[in-house]
Amino acid sequence: MTPNDPAGRTPAAPVAPVRPPLPVKMVIAGGFGVGKTTAVGAISEIEPLTTEAAITEVAAGVDDLSHTPTKTTTTVAMDFGCLTIDPTLKLYLFGTPGQERFGFMWDDIVEGALGGLVIVDTRRLDDCYAAVDYFEHRQIPFAVAVNAFDGQVEHSIDEVRWALDVADRVPVVVFDARERGSVRDALLVVLERALARTEG
Amino acid sequence: MADGRPPDGEDALRQPGQDPVGPAPAVRPFLVTAGRVAPSATGRPVPVETQVVATAGGLTVLDGLSFEQHDIVAACRLPQSIAELAARLRLHLNVVRVLAEDLRTAGHLTVYVPDIDITRDASVLRRVIDGLRAIPDSRGVLRDTE
Numbered sequence: 540m541t542p543n544d545p546a547g548r549t550p551a552a553p554v555a556p557v558r559p560p561l562p563v564k565m566v567i568a569g570g571f572g573v574g575k576t577t578a579v580g581a582i583s584e585i586e587p588l589t590t591e592a593a594i595t596e597v598a599a600g601v602d603d604l605s606h607t608p609t610k611t612t613t614t615v616a617m618d619f620g621c622l623t624i625d626p627t628l629k630l631y632l633f634g635t636p637g638q639e640r641f642g643f644m645w646d647d648i649v650e651g652a653l654g655g656l657v658i659v660d661t662r663r664l665d666d667c668y669a670a671v672d673y674f675e676h677r678q679i680p681f682a683v684a685v686n687a688f689d690g691q692v693e694h695s696i697d698e699v700r701w702a703l704d705v706a707d708r709v710p711v712v713v714f715d716a717r718e719r720g721s722v723r724d725a726l727l728v729v730l731e732r733a734l735a736r737t738e739g
Numbered sequence: 740m741a742d743g744r745p746p747d748g749e750d751a752l753r754q755p756g757q758d759p760v761g762p763a764p765a766v767r768p769f770l771v772t773a774g775r776v777a778p779s780a781t782g783r784p785v786p787v788e789t790q791v792v793a794t795a796g797g798l799t800v801l802d803g804l805s806f807e808q809h810d811i812v813a814a815c816r817l818p819q820s821i822a823e824l825a826a827r828l829r830l831h832l833n834v835v836r837v838l839a840e841d842l843r844t845a846g847h848l849t850v851y852v853p854d855i856d857i858t859r860d861a862s863v864l865r866r867v868i869d870g871l872r873a874i875p876d877s878r879g880v881l882r883d884t885e
Contacts, residue, residue, distance in 0.1 A: 557792050557817065557818055558818075559790035559791075559792055559818030559851055560790070560818065561853065561857070561863070562786075562788035562789070562790055562820055562853055563788070563853075563857065563858075563863065563867060564786075564787070564788045581877075582874070588822070588823060588826035588827070589826055590822055590825040590826040590831075590832055591825070591831050591832060592787075592832050614831070617822075619787075619822055619826075621820075621823075622870075622871075622874075624866060624867055624870030624871075625866070625870060628863070628866055628867065628870065630867055630870070630871075631787075631788045631820060631822070633787065633822070647784055647787075648787055650786060650855065651786050651788075651853065651855040651857070651858055652858065653858050653864065653867065718876065718877060719874070719875075719876050719877040720874075720875070720876020720877065720878075720880065720882065721876070723871050723872075723874050723876065723882065724882065726871060727868060727871055727872065727882075730864055730867055730868045730871070731868065733858070733864055734861060734864045734865065734868065736859075737859050737860070737861040737864065738861065
């Protein structure tokens with residue numbers, strides 16, 4: 540047996556080295572069934588893919604970091620899509636799972652994200668508190684996007700802002716998760732906020 | 740075992756006398772990683788958008804690679820993110836992270852770990868903004884530019 544005999548042979552599959560694009564990502568968060576995957580699918584150039592991600596759940600009520608928090612790792616489904624900005628730059632959109640429960644840490648997914656979009660269903664505002672808290676705490680630029688199911692929003696933007704207690708600098712917009720242009724514009728609001736932060 | 744070679748390829752899957760450490764419940768996902776769950780030598784998991792590309796060498800030895808290793812290298816003829824690989828091959832993200840690191844060490848893959856500081860790079864943000872603005876909505880209407 541000659542496991543290796545490459546000398547003088549024509550390589551079986553010659554390939555030019557392929558330089559991958561620079562990957563950047565944004566995170567789309569919100570409660571269960573609020574339209575995260577719909578929003579990803581509306582703008583992604585591929586059908587949203589699903590993968591299993593491990594997220595760490597920290598026991599509620601453990602605020603003191605000097606204590607050893609009770610952590611459990613849960614495997615959850617995560618939907619994502621992507622968008623080629625140009626051959627050297629590719630935007631990934633990750634729908635973060637698990638936000639319907641309190642205390643999840645998404646660091647594994649969110650680390651390095653350009654920004655986040657928190658999708659809100661005004662009938663179930665509670666579902667997005669964890670996401671809002673998370674982005675504020677991690678100082679990740681984000682916006683709140685109220686999903687207008689069938690064009691209906693049960694509360695005004697001011698009411699949503701008050702109920703969520705988000706800082707004035709955090710944009711709150713109404714959008715339609717099914718509509719590509721609407722998702723695009725909501726993501727642009729986040730990115731413009733991220734850009735403003737770099738400028739100062 | 741005694742030859743001092745780092746375990747790679749198929750050897751990593753069945754090292755005699757070296758059982759995966761710990762209890763058995765989550766066996767299936769991590770069997771293919773020989774029980775390891777730590778993604779990289781640095782201890783930090785690579786970001787999910789990390790790009791992975793097969794090397795010419797990896798493609799040359801493709802037929803000699805086993806199951807998941809084979810599938811990963813084959814899928815990486817074109818650049819893929821860790822997340823895409825996991826989804827397309829139906830593997831857990833952390834399994835892909837571990838295997839990609841093995842395959843990188845073996846020279847079969849190139850792993851491009853993105854620089855986290857990029858999130859504060861105004862020129863990158865502007866490129867993403869300009870790229871998104873150029874996307875028409877579902878009726879083909881371009882966004883008004885201010």
